[in-house]
Amino acid sequence: MDERVFLYKVGQPIPEWDLQHRLPINKPVGPECKDTGTIFQINSTYMDVTDQPHGSRQWQAGGVLIAVVGVVMGFWMEYETRFIFPDAGDLLGDLFCLGVILIFGYAAFRFGRDEFFALKRRPIRFNREQKKIFAIRRRRFFAKQGEGDVTWDVPWNEKSIFCIHKGSGNNQNCYHIRCYDVDDNGNVVRAFSIGREWVGSANLEGVLSQWNYWCWYMNQGPADLPKPPLFFSENESVRESFLFCMYDFGTRASPVFRMIMMPFILLMTSFRLLALWTCRAPVWPNAVKTVSNIAADDAFNQPRGTTPVGWGETALAQQRHDYPFDPKKEISSWIGEQDGAANASLWAKDIPPKI
Incomplete structure (x- = not known):
């Protein structure tokens, strides 16, 4: 969520x-x-x-667009009752239409102000x-x-x-x-x-x-x-938006399931793209830029060169064995439960283990 x-x-x-x-x-x-x-x-x-919202912003974008449709429908209902079917209009109907407009309008503004005409990331x-x-x-x-x-x-x-x-x-x-x-x-x-x-x-x-x-x-x-399993693109393409939405339904989902869900995946992709296309890239304050200088010979500056960026390029590089799949490292100083899944089950409890 x-x-x-x-x-x-x-x-x-x-x-x-x-x-x-x-x-x-x-x-x-x-x-x-x-x-x-x-x-x-x-x-x-x-x-x-x-x-946290970066990978699933299509859901909020979709909700905001539905709220905007709700506002439009509220105005349309009021127009119908006042001008097309004037005999059907009364105070109760006006209040209902106003309630629809206010509720959906509030939702569209509250959840849409950081989604549309805001920042790409x-x-x-x-x-x-x-x-x-x-x-x-x-x-x-x-x-x-x-x-x-x-x-x-x-x-x-x-x-x-x-x-x-x-x-x-x-x-x-x-x-x-x-x-x-x-x-x-x-x-x-x-x-x-x-x-x-x-x-x-x-x-x-x-x-x-x-x-x-x-x-x-x-x-x-x-x-x-x-290494990270992938580097996200700072300039997300249409393909990347599509892959975000497809993998949101499971990175290991079967081809049959993806085909069945494809209309919904494409719909969610359109929501994500509409949000991104109305936004601009973020701008760091000068105070942050000043303390974020990167040395020209920094050996750890990534991604660069042949390092893949994004879902699509990384998947192709992994198929070619040019990039590791699920890279990780054991922590030698760890003295707690050695099995990662068992350790996680302890943390899932209301009172986690003392470390």
């Missing part, structure tokens, strides 16, 4: 489940380290990753030299020179609270990693979600491996990190 639908509650404490599942920044939370498909680019200075930058995370949150329409888009920053230290957040959807629990900024009383000031969403308790293993990956980068650098 898109994190923007059910927002965090400003002024209230962090949800108890989230706080129980707080993630440490200075020690591993599982036996392996790997990225699970979150990265735009990586180098010795910073790593740009996705926000909202990258989250792990800057290891500054020991900070910079997160672009919203388009700034009337920015001053060098101001860039609305950007939050949080320190990479114990004052920032990173948690596994649990929601529900499709009759299963869904999880993502969330950063909370709190006041002196422990109440939430702001929050944002990093990376992607994992559905089902069994996939908590991926959550923990992903957190280990980001922590390894921030604490030890990129030298010994396994």
Whole structure:
């Protein structure tokens, strides 16, 4: 479920489940380290990753477009009752049409303002030299020179609270990693979600491996990190949008299932493309650009050269054995449950293991 639908509650404490599942920044939370498909680019200075809604923005875009249709239908019903069938119009009918317009209009504005005529992506930058995370949150329409888009920053230290957040959807629990900024009383000031969403308790293993990956980068650098399974394109093509929507129904779905679902996949692709085509690329503030310089000879600057970018190119490179499939690394310092799935099952409980 898109994190923007059910927002965090400003002024209230962090949800108890989230706080129980707080993630440490200075020690591993599982036996392996790997990225699970979150990265735009990586180098010795910073790593740009996705926000949680990035991979499934077609769902919110579709909901917003349905809300817009609802507004149009509300106006059309009012027009019909007033001008085409004036004898059918009365105060109750007017109020009904007004209610339809207001409800759908509110939904279209609330959920559409960050989806249409906004940003093509909202990258989250792990800057290891500054020991900070910079997160672009919203388009700034009337920015001053060098101001860039609305950007939050949080320190990479114990004052920032990173948690596994649990929601529900499709009759299963869904999880993502969330950063909370709190006041002196422990109440939430702001929050944002990093990376992607994992559905089902069994996939908590991926959550923990992903957190280990980001922590390894921030604490030890990129030298010994396994490669990401793919790099997402910062300039998404029509093919990439289609593959996002197709893989949303399962990366290992059968060809028959995909053929059956193809009309719906194409519909969702059109929603994603309409949203992207109305948006522009994000602009980092000059203050962030200044601390994000990449050395010309940075050996860890990726993607570059023959490194594939995006779902399609990466799949072809893996078929040619030019790019690894599901690269990962065991963490030798891990002293907890050695089986990743068993460790994840412990974290799925309301009170996770102490580490």
